[in-house]
Amino acid sequence: MSINAHSGLPEGGKARRVYLLLRDEISNGAFKDGTRLPGEHKLAEQFDVSRITIRRALEALAADGWIEKKTGAGSVVRTQEQAGQRLSADFATLIPHLVEMDRKTTARLLSFSYDSAPAAVAQALGIPEGADVQKAVRVRSSGGTPFSHLTTYVPKDIALSYDEADLATQPLFRLLERSGVSVESAHQTVTAALATPDVAEALEVSVGSPLLFVQRIVRDAGGQGVEHLSALYRPDLFRLEMDLARVGAGEARHWEPVIGGTSS
Amino acid sequence: MSINAHSGLPEGGKARRVYLLLRDEISNGAFKDGTRLPGEHKLAEQFDVSRITIRRALEALAADGWIEKKTGAGSVVRTQEQAGQRLSADFATLIPHLVEMDRKTTARLLSFSYDSAPAAVAQALGIPEGADVQKAVRVRSSGGTPFSHLTTYVPKDIALSYDEADLATQPLFRLLERSGVSVESAHQTVTAALATPDVAEALEVSVGSPLLFVQRIVRDAGGQGVEHLSALYRPDLFRLEMDLARVGAGEARHWEPVIGGTSS
Known part of the structure; x- marks a missing residue:
């Protein structure tokens, strides 16, 4: 897990904003290790952005090790390596x-x-x-x-x-x-x-x-x-x-x- | 001063991001009441955006009462009404x-x-x-x-x-x-x-x-x-x-x- 990854998403863009907000919720414990994130459709509605934007944010979160994408089971939060560092x-x-x-x-x-x-x-x-x-x-x-x-x-x-x-x-x-x-x-x-x-x-x-x-x-x-x-x-x-x-x-x-x- | 103003800048845009960061610096005291903000050119360099973006952010800050634009003297921070509310x-x-x-x-x-x-x-x-x-x-x-x-x-x-x-x-x-x-x-x-x-x-x-x-x-x-x-x-x-x-x-x-x- 690279906590410092800049996720490859353009600064100031919508996907970057969603990425930062979700990453913040994971790191502050609102989403705990092992829990499932809401689905793309629900997240799109919550953040008032398109599903494509949500998908890009989730891909960046997965690439940076914050979530794991599971076929049929959505996105599962992965924070266990983080906790020990605090x-x-x-x-x-x-x-x-x-x-x-x-x-x-x-x-x-x-x-x-x-x-x-x-x-x-x-x-x-x-x-x-x-x-x-x-x-x-x-x-x-x-x-x-x-x-x-x-x-x-x-x-x-x-x-x-x-x-x-x-x-x-x-x-x-x-x-x-x-x-x-x-x-x-x-x-x-x-x-x-x-x-x-x-x-x-x-x-x-x-x-x-x-x-x-x-x-x-x-x-x-x-x-x-x-x-x-x-x-x-x-x-x-x-x-x-x-x-x-x-x-x-x-x-x-x-x-x-x-x-x-x-x-x- | 309307602390809740949403500044009219589009969510997720660069000008909004600069607006939020500068407003945060004013409200946390990094820029005190009465001090002058750096000039547009310097801010553009610091935030890595165009001067037009900086100008839009400054206009929104002025409209929301966080700064006062003075001819020839740039932007002066105005926080006095805020302080009493804390x-x-x-x-x-x-x-x-x-x-x-x-x-x-x-x-x-x-x-x-x-x-x-x-x-x-x-x-x-x-x-x-x-x-x-x-x-x-x-x-x-x-x-x-x-x-x-x-x-x-x-x-x-x-x-x-x-x-x-x-x-x-x-x-x-x-x-x-x-x-x-x-x-x-x-x-x-x-x-x-x-x-x-x-x-x-x-x-x-x-x-x-x-x-x-x-x-x-x-x-x-x-x-x-x-x-x-x-x-x-x-x-x-x-x-x-x-x-x-x-x-x-x-x-x-x-x-x-x-x-x-x-x-x-």
Whole structure:
């Protein structure tokens, strides 16, 4: 199964769109391994396209190993090889998991520069607009397959303690602590985004694929922003997981995260 | 600004694809309010399409209120009305926030049926494959704008304590507790997915838009699964937020979520 296959279908065409939507449903588990996809006629109706378009999308899915076409039995979903590849991070112990992951994965530095901070980054970090920041773009891979695209901004005075070679081999987080920064808190936002052309190329996915989008602002003991991270993750390879426990009694009963909870 | 505008561009066409990608970058904050988009020539190069395609996408973005075209100054991003609409849930106190949100929002029941459990749902809930479950599909709106598409499965014996009218007016969570279920724990997975035709229609977004995808398995005191939830959220209206604190000393120093932390 080649997860990175670009399926041979023209970008922007209807068959490509159907291919991406069905592949997304398979990879997010809406269609499980071994289940049968709806028939061509039903899919054509659902996606409001011709049966020929559906057939081309199904052929590409079969060629890329996402489904198996069985005579008389339609298309059967095949995801078993995929499942083993998936990495996950636990919400309740999120960053330790990421740091541990750093050890098993490799990073490739796409760019390293000093530039003036974009307005939104300056505001989030609490530094003057236009102040110098170190910007790095990295792609992280596991077993040769890229799964995250990371853009980081660090105030210049802190960033001078590391260089390109450090960033290509060590997590930024460790470099900050090595430089004497007392990291104290972080605020994190999680949402979804589409893969733009440059990110799609780096992550080896189609333009317009869905990505998990995490933004994190890390602060030191004085509340000063020391790192601004925008991370885009392939949902077929990376997801966030958390365990919750229901605690308290009566009206005050509520959910709390399980600290250090194990993910199923 | 009409966030739900379908921009008049043909589905599956190149201009529509560029429109969706740029709109996504604006709504996820990659292009902030007041910033200038790159010029037509640069965008054409970046997206590998003609300038005419770029111009059509920009005209649709302007018509839908996402950008303002200024003579000689190109296209300026306009998101200020959008920002106030956004709802968010705190990771560390996730479900209370959702319950509180239930009070401010309205739910529409799209379907309510009893059926045999799909294999994946049965496995997650720990019930026999094919056992009867109550399946409901709801869309939740805030101020008349739909922001989440919720599919829930509940084992039949528990579900018999509520009916369609209950589900259309009360959170499922409350109905479960009302029926005497002792809810104790939950496991939650967060990732991203594309809007399929039926979900796109319900959430009033374009087919192929990015959505935040949350799956939650809720268990009772005996570990029995009592609810299987698949929730799809519009990222322009809903995101997850969490505060983290760095605790412990030396090698044992690590991140923990701030329980009840306020989101910025």
